[in-house]
Amino acid sequence: MDASKDLQKFDFTEEVIQHFRENRIIPVDFYNKNGQILIHKKDMATGDDINRLQKFEKQGIYFLLSEIGKINPGSGRRGYGGDPSFDRLINPDLTVNLTKGATELLQEIKRYPLTGAQVRDVGKSIDSILEDFKSSPNMETGLVNILEVMSNVGAPIDSEVLTKRTVITMAMKVRTAKAFTKADMDVKKAEQMNLMMASYLADIGYTQMKMPTHADLKSEELDYIKNHPIISYLMIANIPELDDSVKSIVLNHHRPHKGEGLNNNYPQTKPLVQKLQGYREKYKDDYRKNTLVNDIQKQVRGILSNALSHDDIGMLSIAGEFASLTTAQPWRGPMEAVKALKLILNNSFFAYNEKTLKDFYDHVGLSLSENRPFLKTGDYVIVASQDSNRKVFFEICVIRESYKNSIRPMLERIGTIRPNFANNGKLRISGFDKASLNLDRRRAIFNLERNADPRRIIYLVDPELDAEFFGFLDKKAREFLAPKSPQTDSEESVKTPAE
Numbered sequence: 001m002d003a004s005k006d007l008q009k010f011d012f013t014e015e016v017i018q019h020f021r022e023n024r025i026i027p028v029d030f031y032n033k034n035g036q037i038l039i040h041k042k043d044m045a046t047g048d049d050i051n052r053l054q055k056f057e058k059q060g061i062y063f064l065l066s067e068i069g070k071i072n073p074g075s076g077r078r079g080y081g082g083d084p085s086f087d088r089l090i091n092p093d094l095t096v097n098l099t100k101g102a103t104e105l106l107q108e109i110k111r112y113p114l115t116g117a118q119v120r121d122v123g124k125s126i127d128s129i130l131e132d133f134k135s136s137p138n139m140e141t142g143l144v145n146i147l148e149v150m151s152n153v154g155a156p157i158d159s160e161v162l163t164k165r166t167v168i169t170m171a172m173k174v175r176t177a178k179a180f181t182k183a184d185m186d187v188k189k190a191e192q193m194n195l196m197m198a199s200y201l202a203d204i205g206y207t208q209m210k211m212p213t214h215a216d217l218k219s220e221e222l223d224y225i226k227n228h229p230i231i232s233y234l235m236i237a238n239i240p241e242l243d244d245s246v247k248s249i250v251l252n253h254h255r256p257h258k259g260e261g262l263n264n265n266y267p268q269t270k271p272l273v274q275k276l277q278g279y280r281e282k283y284k285d286d287y288r289k290n291t292l293v294n295d296i297q298k299q300v301r302g303i304l305s306n307a308l309s310h311d312d313i314g315m316l317s318i319a320g321e322f323a324s325l326t327t328a329q330p331w332r333g334p335m336e337a338v339k340a341l342k343l344i345l346n347n348s349f350f351a352y353n354e355k356t357l358k359d360f361y362d363h364v365g366l367s368l369s370e371n372r373p374f375l376k377t378g379d380y381v382i383v384a385s386q387d388s389n390r391k392v393f394f395e396i397c398v399i400r401e402s403y404k405n406s407i408r409p410m411l412e413r414i415g416t417i418r419p420n421f422a423n424n425g426k427l428r429i430s431g432f433d434k435a436s437l438n439l440d441r442r443r444a445i446f447n448l449e450r451n452a453d454p455r456r457i458i459y460l461v462d463p464e465l466d467a468e469f470f471g472f473l474d475k476k477a478r479e480f481l482a483p484k485s486p487q488t489d490s491e492e493s494v495k496t497p498a499e
Helices: 014-023 047-054 065-071 092-108 116-134 146-150 157-175 182-201 204-208 219-225 228-236 244-251 269-283 287-304 310-325 337-346 354-368 467-480
Strands: 007-009 037-039 062-064 380-386 392-401 410-423 427-439 445-447 456-461
Touching: 007 065, 014 047, 037 047, 062 065, 092 116, 092 146, 092 157, 116 157, 116 182, 146 157, 157 182, 157 310, 157 354, 182 228, 182 244, 182 310, 204 228, 228 244, 228 269, 244 287, 244 310, 269 287, 310 337, 310 354, 337 354, 337 456, 380 410, 380 467, 392 445, 392 467, 427 467, 456 467
Parallel strands: none
Antiparallel strands: 007 062, 380 392, 380 456, 392 410, 410 427, 410 445
């Protein structure tokens, strides 16, 4: 059976798997990407049956799109959480208390070391917000209205960013949680609390630094700022009340790009390990620093073996970028949510892997922007893909069908183009070489949502962000694009050009 054209990838959300467990069912047949059955549907399914289903998560498992309604009663077209809700999920009182506590703590640790008692107080504050968020019946679909809540608080910049980052990270972690049995709920909550704690403490190193307050930073200023993850880590590494994972995420929270090639991770692995080993040598004979010395050894092993919490690091990093962009800075005003979502995507190529982006946009992007989608049918996007020789190709496409804030819509290829790159302390796409535009009359259709296509959207050609290039591309596209009915993409007809 060749079911590949009708397959939908299955997402292992907590809600759906718990539904399977509680009702003791596997409601549909599950396939691999080639349409071969891996798991048969089954009534009176045991816990072992469902655990076996979950073992296929990493390699990917699929079901027939026509049977999506059987996965979870009331499920929508994509995902399994229903239509977006306008219910506001973030409790203003608890959030204001968290912000006030952050302001006081950041002032205190400018003069005195962070203590275990302070960490316990932070834990109580983030626990109250976490439990309140999870108690909402619309927790999966409601608005993460953190921007609205923070707009009237009048908090200092560092406290505002800290609070936004912690709340957004919480929402991502909870909404992307994998299914556990009820006996595992305490473990899952501990992971959520640890990530929230890491998000809260990630930038406390700034309290010990003299930060520049202007735009267009010089290279030496950027290098100075890049010291803050290890400073934040050293401020918490000797506190036994903090879990090892909290310390690891704080240390590595600007290392979210998981993959090969150039990236904007910092510090790079070699200098980071060298610095850590230097601090270990410095403090190894000081009994008061035993916790720190032991933790440094664990961190070095984790870094060298790449045994890091990449998903958590990615969540914290992208949530922090959104929090910073939407907060007023000394050199600019706050950015509107939809514009921030666009800018994060356009700066993502050297920053995030696709899973981090997909989790962010699928699970919190829409609800952070009051259910206003930032990708729409008719938008021009640039997608990147890599061949077997690791050569990267860039294609211009137009969105033919899109669902809310999904970054895997149905695309029609217009042609190929070469990007221009810049490095002003961070690698980024600075524009595109218009002379390299090569139009493709085949106009192949790619449905990224329904197939395991290697392409990923890395840039939105937006008139607000890049008016000149948008005007050029729009004119070229209108000259040769004619109306064409969307069709299911066929792997036989889709070939990556090798211009």
